[in-house]
Amino acid sequence: MTRYSVLIVDDEVDFREITTKQLTRRDVYCESASDGDSALQMIEARDYDIVVLDMKMPGKDGIETLREIKRLAPMTEVIMLTGHASVESGINGIKYGAFDYLMKPMEIESLVEKLDAAYERKRIQQEKIDQAQTKRDMARPS
Amino acid sequence: MKRQHYNTLTQLLTAGFFFCGIIPIFIIGTTSIYTSKQMAVKELEQTAAQVVQHRQNVINNFLDHQVELFSTITMLYPLEYLQQQEHLNRLFLTLSKSGNLVDVQIIDTNGDPLTYVGPFSSEVKDKNFKDQSWFAETLVRGTYVSDIFTGYRSTPHFVIALIDPLKQYILRATINSGAFNALLHSTQVDSHGEVFIVNKRGELQAPSLQGQHNSLTEEELQLIRPHSGTSLTNWGEYLYASTWLNHGEWLLLLKMKTDDMLSSYQEHLLRVVAVIAITALIFFIISIGLSRFIVARIAKADQEATDLDQHMAHIEKMANIGRLAAGVAHEINNPLQMILSQASWLDELLQDEDPTCLHNLEEYNQSVGKIKQHVSRASKITQRLLGFSRKISEEQINVQINDLVEETLSFLDKEAQRSNIEINLLLDQDLPTTMTEGNRLQQVLLNLIENALDAVEQDGKVDIRTSHDNKTIRIDISDNGPGIEVEVLNKIWNPFFTTKAQGKGTGLGLSISQNIIHSLGGTLGAENKPDGAGAIFTVKIPINSMTPSTLLG
Structure with a gap:
């Protein structure tokens, strides 16, 4: 039984x-x-x-892919990875809807x-949506 | 080299100003001198002409008077009357009252002397004048005035001879030329002037006033040429005025030394020269002052331009390094990530191993730990490198520098205690707060204090002093370490320059610090203490009051 599902998008096969x-x-x-694209x-x-x-990836870069993901699956949380360590690119990611960013090199623990934090937020938001849907369903006369 | 350049410039400017100023004055002065000389000469010529004319009149009058007198006598008295000695004696007495008359003689037309009154009767008594040229001339022309000659009479004299209207006899009178000389010099012109009379052959007829001339020079002889009225000639330093006398027989010559006569002009010349000299001096002083002032201005502008250029070059260099550093950091961070991940993976797997089966487990664990540690070290370097390219400015907050210093020190207390380093805080209690990027400023202070601690090593001393004036806050961090070698004092700001041992410093700290302080609008400088006992790093940042947005908030 897994806790949640994660998709890792990186051009380095060893890292993946x-x-x-x-x-x-x-x-x-x-x-x-x-x-x-494959992601x-x-x-x-x-x-x-x-x-x-x-x-930073060949083909579609991180930010572009992020916007596509948010369009396809708005509920999916995204964590950006940056080797550039520049705060700007992280902030830029958050602006387009990323949950947070991490600078390489990072420990697996971070x-x-x-x-975990991202999944927690997703879970809470999912709950809210579920509750709202339940309310709507109940309010609707059958 | 540069000094030389400015000196040359100063000299050129001085010369330029000086000549521009002095040339018009010089021209005016020279023109004035020239004009004044012309006028003086003209005046002198006029005076000379007047004098000569006046003398001419006087002498001509005198001669005419004498001639007229004797011609009246010849008209009044017939030969019969004058042939008698007593009659001539009486006449002589009457005429000689004026004192000019030396002797009188009556000669018949054959040249034989008839009667004589005068002191030289023995010499002339039996002398026949028929062959003498003056006698023939008198017979033809009726009147004759001789040159002045000494003759057998030892005193200078001249002779007037006339024939009576009936052509019966000739009256010859000798006139004392001393009286004539007195006439010549009667009205004194000037002590510088010389007046004399010469005959057509250039023989002096009357002694010159100054007595300097016994004969004329070759040049002066050329003056004896026919001309009407008064003729003026400038010869070298002399001015000659000449006019003919005695019906063209004698030439009256006035000779004046031009220079002596131009005293008013000389005065004027002196005055003008003095004025030009004084003006030149004043112009010279002004030129020096002006050109020095201008060159100082130029030097200052050059210096400012150079400083600006250097500053711009530094900024550009930093920007290039920033781009390079960011690129390198990115490329290195990825492999670092891989190393770290693999090490972590090993670490995780090692935890699962049975310690009894893997007797080197401890060593593996240690090794993995070291790998992680060094990755972390490498990662710090890349982070710092990236500090160059970080353009985003942090939040501006109101910072009390004193608090910031104390807070920064709290990070380093332990390190200082360990090395037994004494840190003295000399904080300006009235230090105002300023709007600045506190975190980045703290990064700089941390770097500078760390450097100071590294410099003094064991048992050293570090002073941190804050102070302020109207516009800036100043932080001095001084240590009693070895100081900075003069040769490297300029290089310490270059990226990757370090004096620390291999692996201890990246050589980026000061370079990044300076970048930060520049971006905060301040300056960061370093110097050695005057006594050579250590270095002082000085941070100056401007005092910014509250920004408008904070005031509104």
């Missing part, structure tokens, strides 16, 4: 593999994509709770912390 291993070990369902295809096919998105 090791992070997948680490997260799986922590009871997180984890898949990975090597670029923005978007996967998101279309299946719901992920959280997407971990590298800022990533997990952020993932």
